Amino acid sequence: MFSLPPQKVEMALFLLLLVAAAYDIRYRRIPNWLTVTGVAVAFVVNALIGPPLAGLLFTLQGFALAFGIYMMLYIMHAMGAGDVKLMAAVGAMVGWQRWLGIFFITAIVGGIMAMLLIVLRKRVKNTFWNMGFIVTELRSGRAAYLKNEELDVRSKKAVGLPHGAVITVGFVFYIAAALWLQQH
Secondary structure (H helix, E strand, O other), rough: OOOOOOHHHHHHHHHHHHHHHHHHHOOOOHHHHHHHHHHHHHHHHHHOOOOOOHHHHHHHHHHHHHHHHHHHHHOOOOHHHHHHHHHHHHHHHHHHHHHHHHHHHHHHHHHHHHHHHHHHHOOHHHHHHHHHHHHHHHOOOOOOOHOHHHOOOOOOOOOOOHHHHHHHHHHHHHHHHHHHHHHH
């Protein structure tokens, strides 16, 4: 789960993520041309690295897992469509096993960044209330965003992070962890 991708994949993915982070920070969206290019590059690079059929399967598995998990988050209005497509491109490039590591670290990084954001915006009390509300609504089988606009990532009232930047930072920490594990 914490192994380094081939250097060509690592470089291509880092470039993709830097551009995605810049767009997401500036415009609060990740363009389709970027995510589609990322997936296309993944298919080509992975087919060239190993046997073409194995590279195709590797790419499809990573794409499917990442897309599936992030699509569930999108359906719950917890993630934007660009975030789904960007993580699908990440999965396509690194495969499902490495993607799980990137996902895990990105979740931790995102959680820490979110906590800092709610403290800086003095929304700690409101955030804890929202978390309780989400749990209550989930127990009842209802989507919390339907009754509370702040809980819909698409709403202007939502407090959100540019997830493209979070994914980029998560990837950098993943590479650092993989390098550390490789040396120990």
